[in-house]
Structures are given as C-alpha cells and as structure tokens.
Amino acid sequence: MNTIKKWHLFLLAFTTLLMTQSANIVEAESLTNQDEVKSFVDTHMEKDLDKYHIPGAVIAIVKDDEILYSKGYGMADISKDKKVDADKSMFRIASTTKLFTWTAVMQLVEAGKIDLDTDINTYLTSFKVPNTFDKPITMRDLMTHTAGFEEGGVGYQITTDTKRLNTTIAETLEKHALARVRPPGEKASYSNYGAALAGLIVEDVSGLSYTDYIQENIFNTLDMKHATLAEPLPKKYKDNEVIGYNYTNEKFTPGIPTYEGGFSPAGAGTVSANDMAKFMLAHLNNGTTQGKRLLDKKTTNTMHQTAFRFDKRLPGSALGFQEGEINGKKTLSHAGADTMFITDLYLVPEENIGIFLSYSGGQADDALASMKKHIFDYLFPITKKESPTFIPSTKEELANFTGSYKFTRRNYSHIDKFFSLLVEMKVAQENGQLVIGQGNEKEYFKKIDTNLFQQVDGQQKISFKTDKSGKATDMLLSIMPDMPLEKTTFWDQSSVWLILLAISIAIFIIVTIILLIQLKRNKKISHHSKQTIWLTIITAIISILTLGLTVTNVLNMDVLQRLSEVTLALKLFLFLPLFVGGLTCILLVRNGMDWFKKESSLVIRILTTTVFLAALTTSLFFIHWNLMGWLFG
The missing domain is CATH 3.40.710.10 (DD-peptidase/beta-lactamase superfamily)
Structure with missing residues (x-):
C-alpha cells in the first residue's frame, strides 16, 4: 500500500x-x-x-x-x-x-x-x-x-x-x-x-x-x-x-x-x-x-x-x-x-x-x-x-530510446509531486546495447524486435512506444506491467534541476563573499548601494537556508509520517519558499531601478543581478515542484 x-x-x-x-x-x-x-x-x-x-x-x-x-x-x-x-x-x-x-x-x-x-x-x-x-x-x-x-x-x-x-x-x-x-x-x-x-x-x-x-x-x-x-x-x-x-x-x-x-x-x-x-x-x-x-x-x-x-x-x-x-x-x-x-x-x-x-x-x-x-x-x-536471437542496433537507433524516464504513477498538482524529483530511471547505450543501472548493477538489453529489447543474460524485456515521428515516448519493464514510464520532459529531469541548484548555490556563496569584501574594503560605497548589497546578501543566505531546511525536512519525513499527517513543522518550513519568492521580487525591483538609474557601480549591478537570477531559479524550483506554499491534497 x-x-x-x-x-x-x-x-x-x-x-x-x-x-x-x-x-x-x-x-x-x-x-x-x-x-x-x-x-x-x-x-x-x-x-x-x-x-x-x-x-x-x-x-x-x-x-x-x-x-x-x-x-x-x-x-x-x-x-x-x-x-x-x-x-x-x-x-x-x-x-x-x-x-x-x-x-x-x-x-x-x-x-x-x-x-x-x-x-x-x-x-x-x-x-x-x-x-x-x-x-x-x-x-x-x-x-x-x-x-x-x-x-x-x-x-x-x-x-x-x-x-x-x-x-x-x-x-x-x-x-x-x-x-x-x-x-x-x-x-x-x-x-x-x-x-x-x-x-x-x-x-x-x-x-x-x-x-x-x-x-x-x-x-x-x-x-x-x-x-x-x-x-x-x-x-x-x-x-x-x-x-x-x-x-x-x-x-x-x-x-x-x-x-x-x-x-x-x-x-x-x-x-x-x-x-x-x-x-x-x-x-x-x-x-x-x-x-x-x-x-x-x-x-x-x-x-x-x-x-x-x-x-x-x-x-x-x-x-x-x-x-x-x-x-x-x-x-x-x-x-x-x-x-x-x-x-x-x-x-x-x-x-x-x-x-x-x-x-x-x-x-x-x-x-x-x-x-x-x-x-x-x-x-x-x-x-x-535458450539464447534469444538478437538484432544488431546502430548508435543512432539506440539514441532514440536513451534518456530519463519517470513512472506514470506520480503527482502533478500537490506537494506529492516533489517526491518524484529523484524517482527517475535512466537508459543509456553502450556497445550496441541499452543499459539500465550504474556500476556493478548495470543490466544490458539487446534488440529482439521492433521497439523490444531483451536482457542479455536473462529473460526480462523492455518495450518502448513511439509517437508518429518515431520518437520514443514511453517505456515498460516486463516485470511491472502496471507501472509504465514516460520519457521525461526537460524541466522534469532531476539532473537539470540539480545542476541549476548547484550553480545557484555556488553563485550565492561566491557573490556573498565578494560583496562582503567590497563592503569591508570600499568605504566610499553609497548608502543606496549598501542597501542593495545587503538585500542581495540576505536573499542569498535565506535562499541557501531555505533550500537546505525545506528539502531536507521534506525528504527526511519517514513514510508513516509523510502519509499520515501534515505536521506543523512541515507547514512552517513551507513558509520559507514564500519568503524567498518575496525577496526575489524585491530584488528584481531594486535591480531594475539600479540598472535604470545607475546608482550603483557596474560591478555591483552585475553581482546583484547574478544573485537575483540564482534566487529566481530557486523560486522556480519551489514553484515547479509544488513547494511554494501549502499545496496539500
């Protein structure tokens, strides 16, 4: 269950x-x-x-x-x-x-x-x-x-x-x-x-x-x-x-x-x-x-x-x-x-x-x-x-089936969607074979019929469905006939978001350090620029903390807790993404004014805008995976 x-x-x-x-x-x-x-x-x-x-x-x-x-x-x-x-x-x-x-x-x-x-x-x-x-x-x-x-x-x-x-x-x-x-x-x-x-x-x-x-x-x-x-x-x-x-x-x-x-x-x-x-x-x-x-x-x-x-x-x-x-x-x-x-x-x-x-x-x-x-x-x-009769496949043919796939059994409307972020199956190709798994757990499959592949050292099969243009859209493992997978869209791929978040966190940390050094060394920075810098630093720090606390709290919920109740702690942690979204909007306005009036130096404008873009990426992550607000079913 x-x-x-x-x-x-x-x-x-x-x-x-x-x-x-x-x-x-x-x-x-x-x-x-x-x-x-x-x-x-x-x-x-x-x-x-x-x-x-x-x-x-x-x-x-x-x-x-x-x-x-x-x-x-x-x-x-x-x-x-x-x-x-x-x-x-x-x-x-x-x-x-x-x-x-x-x-x-x-x-x-x-x-x-x-x-x-x-x-x-x-x-x-x-x-x-x-x-x-x-x-x-x-x-x-x-x-x-x-x-x-x-x-x-x-x-x-x-x-x-x-x-x-x-x-x-x-x-x-x-x-x-x-x-x-x-x-x-x-x-x-x-x-x-x-x-x-x-x-x-x-x-x-x-x-x-x-x-x-x-x-x-x-x-x-x-x-x-x-x-x-x-x-x-x-x-x-x-x-x-x-x-x-x-x-x-x-x-x-x-x-x-x-x-x-x-x-x-x-x-x-x-x-x-x-x-x-x-x-x-x-x-x-x-x-x-x-x-x-x-x-x-x-x-x-x-x-x-x-x-x-x-x-x-x-x-x-x-x-x-x-x-x-x-x-x-x-x-x-x-x-x-x-x-x-x-x-x-x-x-x-x-x-x-x-x-x-x-x-x-x-x-x-x-x-x-x-x-x-x-x-x-x-x-x-x-x-x-008994050994099946395998059909040779070209790299170009196999490339059509490679990529990330997610189970059709997932949520789209509520916080439940977040739990499908890391539930993903990757299909690769190697030496004319399709590969599922990594390292010692790799399993190899070769073609035996149109869009049908069989395990090289076993009896399990993988079938693919294609659209009118011939592109693979769905996959099924023969062991799970009621659990098909769909080829993942770009924005639903876990690797895309993990890379974007890693870049955003790096920007938050690096730019924060640079801006703190600027504040310490440059005593001639205007009051307006200082306000922008501190808003940027606060946005960066809050974004990092929110990512860490919210994602960790949600992922660390045990199955019993996750399916049986919405805890007060979860409700409180889900307030943080809203705070990040608010800071991002304020930073957008502030940066817009700075670029229009040029009240801050070009370096500061570039640095603060970079943090804004990272904060925007973070906010979009929360929105896409239904962590912005209290989207409970």
Missing part, C-alpha cells in the same frame, strides 16, 4: 528476476511429495527469517482444490510468546485487499448491476468524477489502473489515529479528489484512489457498506473465519492479531499500527493464510471451491483474461490481477505493503497452483523476494537455457 515501500518491493523483484535465465520448464512434479515440499519450504523460510531479521511470516500453497501446505513461522506477538499459526494468525495484507474489491465488482457485474464499459458516474450517487476528458472513466479502467488519475497521498493516505476513522469512503474521496491527468484507457498508473472509488461503487450499487458487502459475499461465502476489513481489529480477533515489528539495534520493537480509513477498499484487509488459501482456490477453480461459489465460471474467466496491455508481446493487466511470467509460467498476482507488513499472492492458472506469502517486519521485502525465487525455482525448475 505504502508508496515508497511498494517501489522498493517492485524494484527488488525486478532485480531478482533479472537473474533468472530463459528456459524450458518441467512440470511441478515435486508437489506430489508433501513431505518434500514441507522440508524445502521450512529450510528456506527458517534461513530467511534469521538472515533478514523477520519476526513472523506465513505461507500457503494450494494445488487443484486443496491446501497443499501452509505454515506459520516466527512470532505473532513476541511479548506474549505467541507463535504464528497459518490457520488463525491474521496478517495485514495491505494492497492485496484490492483483490476482494475487484472480486466484489465482478460479482455485481455477474448480477447485471454493473457494466464494465459504462461511465462510472452512472453508479456514483454521493459525488461525481469530473468530466475532464471527452471519454468517461469505466469500471474496466479502474480495474486495469488506466483511469488516468494522478497519484496522491501526502498527509491523508493512512492514519495512526483511530479517531480519524469515522469518515466514509465517499467523504474521503471527495475531500481528497485527484486530478485526471490523462484520458482513460490510454496508460496504466497504479491507483489506490481508483480502487477506493470502485469500493464506493460497490456500496452505491449494492446498498451495503463496503465492509459489510465483502464480509457477506466473500468472507462468509468462503467460510473465511479469520478475515476482516474492520479497523482497528475487532475485539473478537485480538487474540489472532499479528503484530508488525521494526528491527533496530538488533532487537524487535512493535511498530505503530496504520489504518486505511476511507481508503479501505485499497488496503484494509487483515487475513489468515488459510483463509487466503480458500480465496485462491476459488479463483483457481472457476470461481468455486469445496462447493462454495464465489463467481461463476464465465465471470472468473473474464476476470483472469488480459484486459489491458502496453505491448501485446509483454504481460499486461487482467481485471484486478497483474500478469507476469516467472520461469516460463504465466502468473496472476497482487502484492501489498505497508510500513511493516509485506504480502504477495501468486496464481499459476495452467498448473492450478496458488502461493500466498506474508511477513510482519524486518527486511521483509528482501525475504519475500528470496522466498518467491526459491519457490518458483523449486516448483518450476530451469532445465535448459
């Missing part, structure tokens, strides 16, 4: 899977020996718990219409010496909750109450989504994350205060409405807001609260007795609660619980592994497991089919699931992460296998990536490497 941790999880998964080689695959015959499965999973899980300092973890593997293996590891509650139990211990599953939301939507589609391709405003009763573009947003757009919303969340995405939970989904979405920044159905951009909007439609169409609908139509239907969306965890489940922990100074300390509030359809689930196993079994068996029907066969198949693709040669998005390919097997998956918990759910439909993993702290992202790789290598081992 949490944005920063989710990026880490995706990028870590990308790095891990880049090491997997192309192969011919054998069937998962080892699943017939449950003792062997138990021994394999126990060995690796126990090693990972120790290596990555994991307080508690759980796994469930299903095959055909039964739970093949499930087990809890470590502690659910260290203070009570309570161990994790796969049947009863309830983990926060964060964004994996969205699968319940999407399944609920498909139940209503099956009942004829929702049409996937009808304007969602048809179903919304409490408020309407603005008609920013001619094309309306449909439920299909929400389910494939192609509705075109910007990203948001600073100060309101989660909360640690239970008093703030007394708000409805409708109130939350209307209060924190996100701008529509691109036409629907055009590009994917993973959206918590879109998922919460789908949950609101479930309420408006069904007449039940979102929580009650999921409880009655999914949890009760599948006999999921240790599953809830209620926040905080109800008293009847407290004995089954898994505590999330931070690992610091070689010891575990309980983390601060977080809640989704009005964004509950995007991540409020708390569920046991065995109950998630029941949910996986229903999806793997045409909507029905052990005689309990979640969806009918046709609806289930529709939900699992590709609904949107950046490139037909790469995995895309099903209705709510992310498509993928690991060790040659097609997968449907959904991950989830908050400040402590990390979860992943994988379905392998052709083998009728499902895998659920969840961790409660420590280096959980590393542990999950490690265990996932172990499991897929064990179930679907690589037996033979």
Whole structure:
C-alpha cells in the first residue's frame, strides 16, 4: 500500500528476476511429495527469517482444490510468546485487499448491476468524477489502473489515529479528489484512489457498506473465519492479531499500527493464510471451491483474461490481477505493503497452483523476494537455457530510446509531486546495447524486435512506444506491467534541476563573499548601494537556508509520517519558499531601478543581478515542484 515501500518491493523483484535465465520448464512434479515440499519450504523460510531479521511470516500453497501446505513461522506477538499459526494468525495484507474489491465488482457485474464499459458516474450517487476528458472513466479502467488519475497521498493516505476513522469512503474521496491527468484507457498508473472509488461503487450499487458487502459475499461465502476489513481489529480477533515489528539495534520493537480509513477498499484487509488459501482456490477453480461459489465460471474467466496491455508481446493487466511470467509460467498476482507488513499472492492458472506469502517486519521485502525465487525455482525448475536471437542496433537507433524516464504513477498538482524529483530511471547505450543501472548493477538489453529489447543474460524485456515521428515516448519493464514510464520532459529531469541548484548555490556563496569584501574594503560605497548589497546578501543566505531546511525536512519525513499527517513543522518550513519568492521580487525591483538609474557601480549591478537570477531559479524550483506554499491534497 505504502508508496515508497511498494517501489522498493517492485524494484527488488525486478532485480531478482533479472537473474533468472530463459528456459524450458518441467512440470511441478515435486508437489506430489508433501513431505518434500514441507522440508524445502521450512529450510528456506527458517534461513530467511534469521538472515533478514523477520519476526513472523506465513505461507500457503494450494494445488487443484486443496491446501497443499501452509505454515506459520516466527512470532505473532513476541511479548506474549505467541507463535504464528497459518490457520488463525491474521496478517495485514495491505494492497492485496484490492483483490476482494475487484472480486466484489465482478460479482455485481455477474448480477447485471454493473457494466464494465459504462461511465462510472452512472453508479456514483454521493459525488461525481469530473468530466475532464471527452471519454468517461469505466469500471474496466479502474480495474486495469488506466483511469488516468494522478497519484496522491501526502498527509491523508493512512492514519495512526483511530479517531480519524469515522469518515466514509465517499467523504474521503471527495475531500481528497485527484486530478485526471490523462484520458482513460490510454496508460496504466497504479491507483489506490481508483480502487477506493470502485469500493464506493460497490456500496452505491449494492446498498451495503463496503465492509459489510465483502464480509457477506466473500468472507462468509468462503467460510473465511479469520478475515476482516474492520479497523482497528475487532475485539473478537485480538487474540489472532499479528503484530508488525521494526528491527533496530538488533532487537524487535512493535511498530505503530496504520489504518486505511476511507481508503479501505485499497488496503484494509487483515487475513489468515488459510483463509487466503480458500480465496485462491476459488479463483483457481472457476470461481468455486469445496462447493462454495464465489463467481461463476464465465465471470472468473473474464476476470483472469488480459484486459489491458502496453505491448501485446509483454504481460499486461487482467481485471484486478497483474500478469507476469516467472520461469516460463504465466502468473496472476497482487502484492501489498505497508510500513511493516509485506504480502504477495501468486496464481499459476495452467498448473492450478496458488502461493500466498506474508511477513510482519524486518527486511521483509528482501525475504519475500528470496522466498518467491526459491519457490518458483523449486516448483518450476530451469532445465535448459535458450539464447534469444538478437538484432544488431546502430548508435543512432539506440539514441532514440536513451534518456530519463519517470513512472506514470506520480503527482502533478500537490506537494506529492516533489517526491518524484529523484524517482527517475535512466537508459543509456553502450556497445550496441541499452543499459539500465550504474556500476556493478548495470543490466544490458539487446534488440529482439521492433521497439523490444531483451536482457542479455536473462529473460526480462523492455518495450518502448513511439509517437508518429518515431520518437520514443514511453517505456515498460516486463516485470511491472502496471507501472509504465514516460520519457521525461526537460524541466522534469532531476539532473537539470540539480545542476541549476548547484550553480545557484555556488553563485550565492561566491557573490556573498565578494560583496562582503567590497563592503569591508570600499568605504566610499553609497548608502543606496549598501542597501542593495545587503538585500542581495540576505536573499542569498535565506535562499541557501531555505533550500537546505525545506528539502531536507521534506525528504527526511519517514513514510508513516509523510502519509499520515501534515505536521506543523512541515507547514512552517513551507513558509520559507514564500519568503524567498518575496525577496526575489524585491530584488528584481531594486535591480531594475539600479540598472535604470545607475546608482550603483557596474560591478555591483552585475553581482546583484547574478544573485537575483540564482534566487529566481530557486523560486522556480519551489514553484515547479509544488513547494511554494501549502499545496496539500
């Protein structure tokens, strides 16, 4: 769920899977020996718990219409010496909750109450989504994350205060409405807001609260007795609660619980592994497991089919699931992460296998990536490497794809935009290959088809889209089908602003020193010139301090603080850029008068004007990245 941790999880998964080689695959015959499965999973899980300092973890593997293996590891509650139990211990599953939301939507589609391709405003009763573009947003757009919303969340995405939970989904979405920044159905951009909007439609169409609908139509239907969306965890489940922990100074300390509030359809689930196993079994068996029907066969198949693709040669998005390919097997998956918990759910439909993993702290992202790789290598081992046929590329051809790219999942309207400043992927070329990464982390890709490149020593691919003139505009990594990137415009490139700010800071420092020397040595400087000099020096010093204090304060906010509240300190620091802007305007007037009346020497006029230009650059930086004022969502 949490944005920063989710990026880490995706990028870590990308790095891990880049090491997997192309192969011919054998069937998962080892699943017939449950003792062997138990021994394999126990060995690796126990090693990972120790290596990555994991307080508690759980796994469930299903095959055909039964739970093949499930087990809890470590502690659910260290203070009570309570161990994790796969049947009863309830983990926060964060964004994996969205699968319940999407399944609920498909139940209503099956009942004829929702049409996937009808304007969602048809179903919304409490408020309407603005008609920013001619094309309306449909439920299909929400389910494939192609509705075109910007990203948001600073100060309101989660909360640690239970008093703030007394708000409805409708109130939350209307209060924190996100701008529509691109036409629907055009590009994917993973959206918590879109998922919460789908949950609101479930309420408006069904007449039940979102929580009650999921409880009655999914949890009760599948006999999921240790599953809830209620926040905080109800008293009847407290004995089954898994505590999330931070690992610091070689010891575990309980983390601060977080809640989704009005964004509950995007991540409020708390569920046991065995109950998630029941949910996986229903999806793997045409909507029905052990005689309990979640969806009918046709609806289930529709939900699992590709609904949107950046490139037909790469995995895309099903209705709510992310498509993928690991060790040659097609997968449907959904991950989830908050400040402590990390979860992943994988379905392998052709083998009728499902895998659920969840961790409660420590280096959980590393542990999950490690265990996932172990499991897929064990179930679907690589037996033979195959080398793709690479097509030679010229420097001129590769130059079209090089440059900086930013994820479509970013903000444009609020302070959230600043957090995308340094989130950038650079593509370079080297010896007829495209290169991503630096130093020892470089990964090389060669052309295998038009606008399609494959990793030289692996199976991952990169696809590009081009405009009518043939220039590359968008890029997709095959490991992240719902996370495309756009070629960055000049003014959105981090390197441009970092260079400009470095030059500005150098000017502030150098000119300040020169002007102070001038004041000390030249006693004949006029009173007017002294005023201009001191205004220039003050502007330079305030600009440096503002850059340092504001940027440092914003970047040093931990994820929990950033997404749960707007602190007084943040509000105060965001006053400083306004002060810099004011000083810049005053300096502009002063310099203009000096150049017009020539009341100061040419040297002083040049020096003060140089500082004005640096201050103007600094102010434009604050304006461009939404740090000028209090632009909260």
